[in-house]
Amino acid sequence: xxxxxxxxxxxxxEGYSLDMFCIPKHYENDVESILIPxxxxxxxxxxxxxxxxxxVGKGPLVGLCVLKGGYxxxxxxxDRIRTINASGENSVQMSVDFIxxxxxxxxxxxxxxKIIGSDDLSSLTGKYFIFKQDIVDTGATMKKLLNTLTKxxxxxxxxxxxxxxxxxxxxxxxxxxIGFEIPDKFVVGYALDYNEYFRxxxxxxxxxxxxxxxxxxxHL
Ligand code: HPA
Ligand code: MG
Numbered sequence: 015x016x017x018x019x020x021x022x023x024x025x026x027x028e029g030y031s032l033d034m035f036c037i038p039k040h041y042e043n044d045v046e047s048i049l050i051p052x053x054x055x056x057x058x059x060x061x062x063x064x065x066x067x068x069x070v071g072k073g074p075l076v077g078l079c080v081l082k083g084g085y086x087x088x089x090x091x092x093d094r095i096r097t098i099n100a101s102g103e104n105s106v107q108m109s110v111d112f113i114x115x116x117x118x119x120x121x122x123x124x125x126x127x128k129i130i131g132s133d134d135l136s137s138l139t140g141k142y143f144i145f146k147q148d149i150v151d152t153g154a155t156m157k158k159l160l161n162t163l164t165k166x167x168x169x170x171x172x173x174x175x176x177x178x179x180x181x182x183x184x185x186x187x188x189x190x191x192i193g194f195e196i197p198d199k200f201v202v203g204y205a206l207d208y209n210e211y212f213r214x215x216x217x218x219x220x221x222x223x224x225x226x227x228x229x230x231x232x233h234l
Contacts, residue, residue, distance in 0.1 A: 018065055020192035021058065023049065025180070027197070029220060041215055044225030049201055050194060050218040055176070056090065058193045062174060063094030065191060066144065067106055069172075074107040075142045076168075080159075081114045081131065082213070083148035086205035087176045087193075091146060111135070115155065127158045135166050143168045145189075147175040148206055153187030177201070177218070200226075 029047030037045065077095075079088035092110070099105040114131040129135065143163065150156055156173060163171055174191035181198040202208050202225075203215035211229045212219075 018191060020178070020195050022195045023197060025197045035217060037217070037219075038215060041212065041219075041225070044211075044222055044228055045202065045215070045219035046222040046225075048217045048219050049196065049199075050204075052204065052216040055193070055204060055218065059087070059090050059176075060094050062191050062193060063091055063098055066091075066172075066174065067095060067098045067102070067104070070106050070142055070144075072104070072106060073142060074109065075144060077108055077110045078143055078145050079110065079112045080145060080147050081112055083205050083207065084146045086213075087148055087174075088146040091174065115159065127155060127162055129159075129162065135163075139167045140169050143171040145171070145173045147173060147189065148204075149177040149179065149201075150175045150187065150189055150192075151179045151181065152183045153185040156189070157185060157187050176204075177206075 027049075029049040030051065031047065032042065032045065035048055035051055037048075077088065077092060079085060092108075095106065095108065099108075112131055113129050113135075115127045115129060145159075147156065150173075156175075160171060160173070172191065173189035175189040176193040178189065178192050178195050179198055180195055200208065200221050201218050202212035202221050203217050203219045205213050206218065207213050208221055208225070209229050212221075
């Protein structure tokens with residue numbers, strides 16, 4: 015694979031005004047602007063699905079969803095891959111698994127993360143993995159996860175992340191498939207949360223200072 019480019023949203027881009035799209039009333043004061051409207055996310059995912067299908071050939075492909083934030087991206091990307099499978103000459107055999115990650119809190123030097131939620135990842139040996147991740151921020155977790163997963167000896171591991179944040183804290187890690195590269199701001203919506211809020215917001219939005227304060231202690 016040659017390596018794909020992605021849509022780069024510049025640092026000085028302020029996004030769309032809230033009046034231009036529909037925002038749930040309960041979030042009106044908690045977001046500043048709309049960075050990526052749902053329609054654009056959908057269209058970008060369509061192309062990511064095509065790139066993935068072209069690269070994987072016939073598979074078999076294991077789609078691995080990192081919960082919770084990745085569920086919406088995972089579902090929509092799987093949907094597009096299913097559509098391509100149904101209509102094209104070339105189809106990819108695909109299975110799915112879902113994981114959650116737990117950091118080893120006392121041991122920062124281990125370079126691994128604990129994977130919880132999946133029954134048996136050893137059955138994935140020899141297959142093509144593709145990870146669906148909502149956002150890569152510093153990249154530290156993803157690096158550890160890849161480290162942990164190579165133990166299962168998959169034929170290949172690729173990572174698809176809807177968003178990558180441009181941040182000075184980055185480890186330099188870059189996923190294989192990226193939807194959008196975004197400024198160093200805290201974003202919510204499309205399953206990305208702030209203290210478990212905003213997963214029910216369609217568009218990817220920049221959180222407001224009021225939102226950060228309002229929803230700081232109000233855990234669901
Ligand atoms: N939004 C939501 N979750 C996150 C972010 C973000 O900007 N960065 C890391 N986790
Ligand atoms: Mg979160």
